[in-house]
Amino acid sequence: MTWASVSWLGVCACFAAGTVPAARAGADPAISPLLHAVEQHYNHVQTLKLDFSQTYTAPGHPVQKESGTLYLRKPGRMRWDYSSPAGKLFLSDGKDVYLYNPGSQRAEKSRLKQSEDMRAPLAFLLGKLDFEKEFRDFSTRPEGAGTWITAYPKSQNLVYTKVEFLASPDGRIEKVDVTGQDHSQLDYIFSNQQLNAPAPPSLFAFHAPPGVEVVETGQ
Numbered sequence: 001m002t003w004a005s006v007s008w009l010g011v012c013a014c015f016a017a018g019t020v021p022a023a024r025a026g027a028d029p030a031i032s033p034l035l036h037a038v039e040q041h042y043n044h045v046q047t048l049k050l051d052f053s054q055t056y057t058a059p060g061h062p063v064q065k066e067s068g069t070l071y072l073r074k075p076g077r078m079r080w081d082y083s084s085p086a087g088k089l090f091l092s093d094g095k096d097v098y099l100y101n102p103g104s105q106r107a108e109k110s111r112l113k114q115s116e117d118m119r120a121p122l123a124f125l126l127g128k129l130d131f132e133k134e135f136r137d138f139s140t141r142p143e144g145a146g147t148w149i150t151a152y153p154k155s156q157n158l159v160y161t162k163v164e165f166l167a168s169p170d171g172r173i174e175k176v177d178v179t180g181q182d183h184s185q186l187d188y189i190f191s192n193q194q195l196n197a198p199a200p201p202s203l204f205a206f207h208a209p210p211g212v213e214v215v216e217t218g219q
Helices: 003-017 032-042
Strands: 047-057 064-073 077-084 086-093 096-100 106-111 135-143 146-153 160-167 173-180 185-195 213-216
Touching: 032 146, 032 160
Parallel strands: 106 213
Antiparallel strands: 047 064, 047 185, 064 077, 077 086, 086 096, 096 106, 135 146, 146 160, 160 173, 173 185
């Protein structure tokens, strides 16, 4: 899996806990109310449904654009249904994660807990990331009615070096931009967010298409 794929794994671990520790020490006081608004928006959500589009760019590689619908359910369950490319699926049942690409004869399976120390940038969306513990040097810039927040991780051993996310005044995350150690860029746009949308447990069970082998992989 690419580091972009691994970052999706962190969503599961973060959504499983469903709490965001207050991150105030060392942060600009002007940022704290906005972080609090984000926490309040997502902390008590049991399920979430939204549309996403993602763009991945890396030096020397063509731009990759994908889109679809994301479903999440505590604890630790998620389903990325892709409309482009149609048939692609990334799913967690709370214990294992599966990645399937259309036309492939295999689906990749790995343990969810392998990603628990990832602290993926998308934790901003789901509410567990400890801002104070994981990040330093917060800054903001306005964009329309929203505010971009930029943060740099304290650790230099992560796959990303900078995270930026656009938050609306009510704490809704609309965009997330992630810069990788390899100077790659992973950008997400979220829309049509539905808090506590219908998302039954059966939605998060992986069923391999006929003829597709499930292969266990490391992170």
